[in-house]
Amino acid sequence: MTSTDTGERRRAADTRPVITDLLVASTVESIAGEAWVALVGEDEVLVPIPGDLPVDPVSAWVDVVGPWTGSVVLTTGRDTAADLTRALLGPAVPEELEDEDVADAFGEIANVVGGNVKAALPGPSALSLPDVGAAPAVRNPADVCRIDVLWRGQPVAISVQGALPALPLPHPPHENPMHENPMHENPTHENGASL
Amino acid sequence: MRALVIDDSRAMRRIVTAILEGLGYEVRGAGHGREGLDVLDEGWIPELVCVDWNMPVMDGLQFVSAVRSNPAWRSITLMMVTSESEHTQIVRALAAGAHEYVIKPFTADAIRDKLGLLGLLPQEVAL
Numbered sequence: 001m002t003s004t005d006t007g008e009r010r011r012a013a014d015t016r017p018v019i020t021d022l023l024v025a026s027t028v029e030s031i032a033g034e035a036w037v038a039l040v041g042e043d044e045v046l047v048p049i050p051g052d053l054p055v056d057p058v059s060a061w062v063d064v065v066g067p068w069t070g071s072v073v074l075t076t077g078r079d080t081a082a083d084l085t086r087a088l089l090g091p092a093v094p095e096e097l098e099d100e101d102v103a104d105a106f107g108e109i110a111n112v113v114g115g116n117v118k119a120a121l122p123g124p125s126a127l128s129l130p131d132v133g134a135a136p137a138v139r140n141p142a143d144v145c146r147i148d149v150l151w152r153g154q155p156v157a158i159s160v161q162g163a164l165p166a167l168p169l170p171h172p173p174h175e176n177p178m179h180e181n182p183m184h185e186n187p188t189h190e191n192g193a194s195l
Numbered sequence: 196m197r198a199l200v201i202d203d204s205r206a207m208r209r210i211v212t213a214i215l216e217g218l219g220y221e222v223r224g225a226g227h228g229r230e231g232l233d234v235l236d237e238g239w240i241p242e243l244v245c246v247d248w249n250m251p252v253m254d255g256l257q258f259v260s261a262v263r264s265n266p267a268w269r270s271i272t273l274m275m276v277t278s279e280s281e282h283t284q285i286v287r288a289l290a291a292g293a294h295e296y297v298i299k300p301f302t303a304d305a306i307r308d309k310l311g312l313l314g315l316l317p318q319e320v321a322l
């Protein structure tokens with residue numbers, strides 16, 4: 001007896017969750033809000049109103065590697081990142097704030113938010129050390145859960161974004177899969193300047 | 196009382212240090228587990244070590260295992276202070292020899308409560 005390989009079993013095994021299957025924006029907002037209150041200050045709230053990020057923002061992120069793989073990216077203006085650092089350090093803030101201080105503090109906020117996002121995802125997963133700079137590119141726009149908030153009136157974006165390209169869309173076996181998936185074509189983020 | 200704070204984030208070291216100094220601790224800091232072991236090797240033995248998990252060079256879990264493998268450091272209380280909040284990770288840390296586990300973000304009260312449970316609040320603070 002012979003059988004025809006239709007590819008159905010391979011496609012079923014290729015099923016990979018996207019972040020919107022696993023996480024809702026309100027969870028990210030709640031995690032970030034708790035981090036802000038604990039790290040930045042008791043009265044420091046994030047207001048869920050989108051604002052325009054500056055043209056030269058700075059991002060801090062951690063990578064999550066596990067059943068879902070991607071990055072948790074915080075993006076804001078450089079002055080706002082410096083203000084966050086001052087608030088985080090409180091009385092321990094140095095007289096002269098250096099770029100290194102800002103990278104360290106903003107990275108730690110990303111680490112705390114990212115660690116708690118990781119805990120909300122199926123595990124086990126590994127968490128990277130934080131990185132600061134231009135945000136990693138969005139690989140698959142369908143695999144992004146993003147919130148835009150204001151802190152002290154300044155915009156902050158928090159993006160939980162997959163690191164893997166989109167899977168091929170399921171297609172009937174007789175169709176040619178080579179020209180069907182627009183997700184592979186130069187994914188760009190619709191909103192962030194360097195995202 | 197002495198405490199060693201091990202975290203690769205200087206900001207987080209400053210925050211934890213400020214909390215512990217406010218409770219009356221004499222505090223030293225280290226940027227990763229290997230630096231922490233160097234402090235202990237110098238003979239500066241604290242009652243408490245607050246150690247992060249994810250760090251370069253030597254992570255917190257490796258540090259905990261190293262401390263627990265040395266009988267001379269048996270008296271040290273180890274508290275993980277980390278954003279690793281998966282249940283399996285907490286179990287791993289406790290199994291390796293950590294006494295307590297604090298998940299970031301935390302408040303100063305949370306640290307104080309944990310120290311109270313461990314009997315590590317300086318007497319004048321505990322009263």
